[in-house]
Amino acid sequence: MTELPKTKHCFDLEKRTLEFAKNVIKLCKQSPKNVINNELIGQLIDSSGSTGANYREANDALSKKDFRHRIKITRKESKESYYWLELLIEANPEFKENIDILLKEALELKKIFSSIVDKSS
Numbered sequence: 001m002t003e004l005p006k007t008k009h010c011f012d013l014e015k016r017t018l019e020f021a022k023n024v025i026k027l028c029k030q031s032p033k034n035v036i037n038n039e040l041i042g043q044l045i046d047s048s049g050s051t052g053a054n055y056r057e058a059n060d061a062l063s064k065k066d067f068r069h070r071i072k073i074t075r076k077e078s079k080e081s082y083y084w085l086e087l088l089i090e091a092n093p094e095f096k097e098n099i100d101i102l103l104k105e106a107l108e109l110k111k112i113f114s115s116i117v118d119k120s121s
Helices: 013-030 035-059 064-091 093-119
Strands: none
Touching: 013 035, 013 064, 013 093, 035 064, 035 093, 064 093
């Protein structure tokens, strides 16, 4: 398996969340197709893509309350991505090194969005 490109620490979160979702897709395209992986991959692609989509929605929020709500959803989706990545390692230990890169990014995104939630109170 080819190693996924490492995400540079980007301060443009719209770009960073897009790169995260793209890297998840690249990993998923390389994963073996079977009943277990198909379910895990579907869930992972949904949550990783939703992280960036919800962040973009937050940036167009109609109010501070709406912004905070959407950032909380964004945080939830990054936490969910982390969960599915952990299960993908369990099902595919041979991909651990590449998945670890994405786990680190999912955790960093969750921490960033948690900080935004805290500061938006």
